Amino acid sequence: MKRTATVLAAVLLAAAGCSNSDGGGSSGSADTPGVTDTEVVVGTHMPLTGPAAAGYSKIAPATKAYFDYVNANGGVHGRKITYKIMDDGYNPANTQQVVRQLVLQDKVFAILNGLGTPTHSGVLDFLKTNRVPDLFVASGSRSWNQPDKYPGTFGFNPDYTVEGKILATHVKETYAGKKVCFLGQDDDFGRDSLAGIEKVLGPVAAKQSYVTSNPNVGPQIGALKAAGCQVVMLATVPGFTALSIGTAAKIGFKPQFVVTNVGSDPTTLAKSLGAAAPLLEGVVAANYLPLANDTANPWIQLYTKVNKEYNGGAELDNNVVYGMSVAYLFVQALQAAGKDLTRDGIIEAVEKGGFTGPALVPVRYSADDHSGYAGEQLTTIEGGVAKYFGKPYRTDDGDGAVEVYEAAAVAPPANGIPAA
């Protein structure tokens, strides 16, 4: 017992000894954490390892690459952006740990693009209590759009209900009279998506769900086949999109697949399917950012340049496009918040909205709407390559109509950096 006492004392004193003595940079805008005259520090949590890392692990480095590009061109209001990336392995317990480290120890100005519904849900209250801006969460859950409860939290992705409504509108028009079924993830993602779909189509003929911890969708796909489904709508992450399409082919089930944006990156899917990649032909999905393979698009040209110079020439896929688009939007927000940067200031600037950028539809930000992009356009895979068709659609997560969005996409500024 004496030994226990000695060890206890020694360990605790050691812990005290290694306590950080950082007083935090306080020379900047009115003592705002993470902001000095020359630097603004932001942080994120991402799965860089573990089962969810495939594809997603490319997002944060791409965001950082774009920031490096902005920094090399003088930064924003004379401040360089430092982006701290923390790996949480898509485990909510780790997310707690790393976000606290970012906020309490590294004293970041804001959390940017934290990824995942279960992971990010756990830190909402913590970020609110500490009044940390929680910008552009990388998930389409409707949880981010609660301005009364979480005034500092803003989404990025079009939420899953918006997406469900748009995909269902296409299904209603194109596959009228066919039997439509649904397979979704057993969480907010699947549920919100189904809610959107059923708002437009009414009850689907059959619905199934899966959990990511069980990589076998044989029973679900079998049940859909038995129900005689002709169109199967998937609210799945990339691995499970590939799995579902592969499993269906294995049991001779050939419905039309309609996939949400989350699980539709063709590069990731083709990698998962390997030699079976041709099964992807004709799959309909949705997106709202320029497609990585559209080399004629000026945004993709900009991103290609940044990617080559600052991202070690990583393969340019839709995850990289996503990461850089997040960074572009954040730089826009910083520009709008002005030289005197404060936490309240940037939230106000984002609430003013009106940002135009790479996306086909604008963001919806306002004082009483904190959800992300307002709509999407449909894509189809032809010859292994995703292509946009038709027009972009815009809608909300309520009972609003799904309408065509007519305004043309804007071109990036000449130097690739949004102006103040």
Place this chain on the structure above:
Amino acid sequence: MTAVQDRAGTRAAARTRPRRVHPLIVVVVGAVIVVVLTYTLPPFRTYQLATVGAYLCVTAGLTVLTGLNGQLSLGHGALMATGAYTLALWQNRFNLLAVGILLAVLVTTAAGAVIGLAAARLRGPYLAGLTLAVAVVVPSITSTFDETFNSDQGLSVMLNPPPGSVTNEQWQAWLCWGGALLTVLVLALLTRGRFGRDMRAVRDDETAARLAGVSVARTQVWAFVVSAACAGLAGALFAVIAQSVSPGAFPLTLSLFLLMAIVIGGLGRLSGALIGAVLLVALPALAHEIGEAAGSQRLEGNLALTFFGVVLVVVMLAAPGGLASLRLPVKRRTPTR
């Protein structure tokens, strides 16, 4: 003359043998240190301190089970999940934290009793297999009863803000260390007495223990139940710290980490459990810093694992009894002989 001298010598030797400090004193000293630390450490370190406290609850129980009673459990992560989910379900309905924690311990104790009854009939790899099954089955339970447990996404935990001018981190640290010190006190008192002797007897030689009148099965079941209760408490505290519970927070690797931690710390010793709990928090953080310094973003998650492995190998080579068995070279009075 020599005989008298000899007797005096043994008496002196008996007196110089390390005197046992009463656990209560250790716990009170520990509590004072924790309170002082929560007022001196920066918030993030206080949060880490709280995490160490929560880990200490489970490592202390596990080290008693494995080190003193010789039973291996790969299912303690699942027992923690039991406590955590109980607390979450209770909190979201009634929001009474103290009752919730108590209930979490009770429910986990009941689960531990069921597993313990089965475990008492199994040995070595079979026991490991049983507890492993328990660890693996948790995610399936949450997805089968997804109405209650909300599948992989898990539940968020409703909590009131800490009372008065106490910061959230201080509150968490007090709560966790309150639980940890109570656990240590109870375990220390238990293992000093007859129960501790029984456990050691069962571990060392079951036949001999049985001949000496010790009920092997009962001792094993009780050991499992006690350590399950500790795991349940730890789980409830984790749910409070993280404000959320999900199967991803209690993976199989957590059970393995716990086992590694108590082996590195020193099996069967409560001081070893403390060292293990500190390592569980410190090693991943260290791995992250090294990863960052090396400019690697991709390796980080695996670096922590590598780290644990290397530390395990080094410690087992240098100090087979674990870190707690290491002693500073102390000058001893040469025996008068």
